[in-house]
């Protein structure tokens with residue numbers, strides 16, 4: 001009896017909040033209406049850091065779904081389209097959906113995410129303009145860097161820099177309500193904003209400013225495991241492995257269940273009989289010679305690893321220009337050297353993913369110091385269950401023969 005009254009009371013309170021919200025907007029009220037969380041990242045950031053920012057917001061939304069506050073459980077996360085990435089050759093590529101790279105159904109098994117075009121369909125099927133209800137441009141507290149005293153807090157302040165007023169390179173996505181939010185802390189603190197607003201669409205720009213809440217724990221790894229690659233890219237990588245690298249999931253013991261939620265934590269992956277190398281060059285070779293090798297020094301290290309591991313096939317993933325790769329191949333002429341170049345119809349980001357998939361299936365992997373591209377390969381290998389010592393390896397910088405190994409980020413179930 002008391003229970004029934006309590007539930008009715010709760011429903012009443014909820015419906016009043018909802019009515020206020022809908023009426024204020026001049027819309028017909030619908031208690032089931034979704035709310036939308038959008039985010040975007042500092043434009044120069046690369047693909048693999050953006051993947052990390054996605055995970056922060058996916059975990060955030062995943063946790064909101066468990067909230068006891070009904071209005072917080074209505075959020076969907078909008079996947080920000082990929083535009084003009086700094087490292088992509090085709091600089092005019094704009095608004096590429098996530099499905100080009102990832103398996104969206106798999107992402108949805110972790111968090112309620114939708115593509116931007118689905119958001120358009122849901123929120124404004126009849127309109128040509130979208131005005132985001134509230135935009136918060138995250139920025140660092142300038143005084144914290146001056147004083148060196150860092151504490152978790154957030155505050156609406158004057159904008160430190162010029163801000164964007166239309167979003168995702170769409171002229172028709174704007175807002176009349178943009179504020180700069182100085183922020184230091186973890187992403188969970190953003191809940192405080194969502195709790196006090198009834199806005200239906202909220203965008204956090206420069207979303208990378210908010211830090212992980214759950215870095216490296218079970219939830220983090222669930223989000224990471226849900227980031228399965230687009231099936232077509234997986235297939236292309238598999239064909240290449242079969243054709244050139246004598247590698248299949250059956251022989252390598254790298255089969256994963258169809259659904260990431262059925263994965264287990266057995267460490268039994270063997271990998272294909274090849275060494276994979278992620279050799280990050282371009283901006284890395286200029287800025288970090290002590291940590292990133294030039295070609296000659298990379299070759300010396302690759303030969304040593306091939307010798308120690310008893311392997312004769314090497315797969316190279318690199319952003320080096322083709323001429324540099326040809327040089328490297330020449331230096332390694334006593335071995336079988338491969339690079340993925342088969343499909344000219346793929347865009348840079350897709351080629352990069354195929355490189356990552358092939359690297360992740362090798363018997364032994366060596367990457368580049370502090371490259372997020374290499375980190376993501378290490379994570380794939382953790383998911384497949386490779387022995388630690390075949391994964392967390394890096395090339396040493398030019399003329400340095402021995403260097404610290406990368407930190408080991410073990411998977412948690």
Ligand code: GFB
Nearest residue numbers: 044045046047048049087317318319351352355371372373
């Ligand atoms: O992925 P990413 O953020 O890794 O940026 P880092 C590097 C981009 O370069 C990739 C291309 O997304 C690819 O487009 N790329 C790098 C590669 N290595 C390869 C490769 O082996 N194969 C292919 N196909 N493409 C960060 C940048 O780079 O480094 C930041 O994101 C910043 O903006 C920082 O510059 C210093 O972590 O390596």
